[in-house]
Amino acid sequence: MVDDKLRTPGAVRDAERWTAHNYHPLPVVISSAEGAWLTDVDGRRYLDCLAGYSALNFGHRHPQLIAAAHAQLDRLTLTSRAFIHDQFADFCRELAELCGKDLVLPMNTGAEAVETGIKVARKWGYQVKGVAAGQANIVVAEGNFHGRTTTIVSFSTDEDARADFGPYTPGFTVVPYGDLDALTAAIDENTVAVLLEPIQGEQGVVVPPEGYLPGVRQVCTERNVLFIADEIQSGLGRTGATFACDHEGVVPDMYLLGKALGGGIVPVSAVAANADVLGVLKPGQHGSTFGGNPLACAVAIEVVRLLATGEFQRRSAELGERLRAGLEGLLGKGLVGVRVRGLWAGLDIDPALMSGREACERLAARGVLAKDTHGSTIRLAPPLVITEEEIDLAVTQLAEVLAG
Structure with missing residues (x-):
């Protein structure tokens, strides 16, 4: 007692x-x-x-991260994306280099990164792949956890997360996790992306069968579909590599990052992809008041530098x-x-x-x-x-x- x-x-x-x-x-x-x-x-x-x-x-x-936060707090904490601040370019460049991608789109929370990935994939599908308006679909996995927004819980298979939050957002096809045949069969001419966790964290740290992620990469390439890896929990050193995808030599078209990117100090998330994907966004089509703010960038720069040492x-x-x-x-x-x-x-x-x-x-x-x-x-x-x-x-x- x-x-x-x-x-x-x-x-x-x-x-x-x-x-x-x-x-x-x-x-x-x-x-x-x-x-x-x-x-x-x-x-x-x-x-x-x-x-x-x-x-x-x-x-x-962590002393290096706390020092960066303290230093930035004494100078500048927010400008909004209406202006450019002196931490922004360094953060985007260094994170892009860590990911091996051209561009970074900063946001705040992991769920925002996922929502951003969904929006970018749909826009890419309509503008680049040529999918008919309003017909884009994304293939996801059973047991997924990508966040708790109304769109994301629409394709959750966890009834605690999903029940009584409808009506649900259409445009998602759910297949068993780790089943490459089922995933391949679910892809059709309107599929714009496959969205997966390389390891399912909330489900209980479920590691897919060996060869599954390379198989997903291959079928996405063959069918002109974006492979989106949600590395919000699994990325940034957690699994013994920078990204969980690295264990099987897989490079997705888009990384969704968050959690550790803020060093446990501020919420920071990001989408990293090449210009042929993220380049579909134009001014006014997506944004965030706090996304990429000076304090967040100052801390996240140090996170990226810690990871860069290996x-x-x-x-x-x-x-x-x-x-x-x-x-x-x-x-x-x-x-x-x-x-x-x-x-x-x-x-x-x-x-x-x-x-x-x-x-x-x-x-x-x-x-x-x-x-x-x-x-x-x-x-x-x-x-x-x-x-x-x-x-x-x-x-x-x-x-x-x-x-x-």
């Missing part, structure tokens, strides 16, 4: 009283953080194994193998499934043992924060600054939870 003298219970009650209940957070109230560690209002410390759904790939308050990709790959070894050692000891790519893991707990929520509650009591999804599955996505010893700590605590 939590001591009533502690601040956490009251803070939890206040949050529940004054907030719409669109989330069901763990009863932990964080007041400060550094690196891979969080501290609550009562001084208890927790190892962060969620990292803001990959928004905190570089840890909490250090964080290497850390993710190397430490991910340690995480994999530890988690696979728990198969048959409470875990019935383990999927790991870099420092990203989906763990299926024996449903007869406990739910994912219960496992996360028990882990929190032991000082480790993780997130459940879809019943008995939990996800681990620690900051890439985590150490070997901290990985071992997380695995040890999970083992204790599973052992009861």
Whole structure:
């Protein structure tokens, strides 16, 4: 039982009283953080194994990112896109170079990046491919998570995300994830894009079969369809490479980026593609007041520079193998499934043992924060600054939870 003298219970009650209940957070109230560690209002410390759904790939308050934010706060924070500011070109150029693309379109949130990708793909379809007006369709995958706007939830297969938000936006065809034959069959003369997560994060870190992404790339090329990779969670070092697509040598026509691009400080998202794709947009056809603002660009420039060294990709790959070894050692000891790519893991707990929520509650009591999804599955996505010893700590605590 939590001591009533502690601040956490009251803070939890206040949050529940004054907030719409669109989330069901763990009863932990964080007041400060550094690196891979969080501290609550009562001084208890927790190892962060969620990292803001990959928004905190570089840890909490990374010194280089905090310094960039402080410096920019003292100079300029917003101009709108009606004017050009002195951070804008550097951000767009350096991110374009990281992606190997011609152009970047900055936005704010991941969902905005997805919406931008959808709009660009449709416009490209009408203006370049020659699809008849109003007939464009996009092929997507079951189990997808691309955001929560009305258009995006229209092609979600998660009823919690979708139910009672209709009428739904048409123009999407849903096929099983990882099934190349089904995807190929779904493409017709009006298909303008295939929109996929290279690894499905919200679904439980689901990695597609080997050869699937190269197959998608090939069929998109053959059928004159854009391949859009939603790397909002999987990109920017999370999987042991700059992009999850890199693991199979695949280059999509369009990257959708977000989360870690803002360094855990400000929301930053972007679409990166070549001029023959993003060039279909003309002034007045798409925009955002805050997209590409000076503060966001200053932080994101430093994020791109951190990634340009390759250090964080290497850390993710190397430490991910340690995480994999530890988690696979728990198969048959409470875990019935383990999927790991870099420092990203989906763990299926024996449903007869406990739910994912219960496992996360028990882990929190032991000082480790993780997130459940879809019943008995939990996800681990620690900051890439985590150490070997901290990985071992997380695995040890999970083992204790599973052992009861």
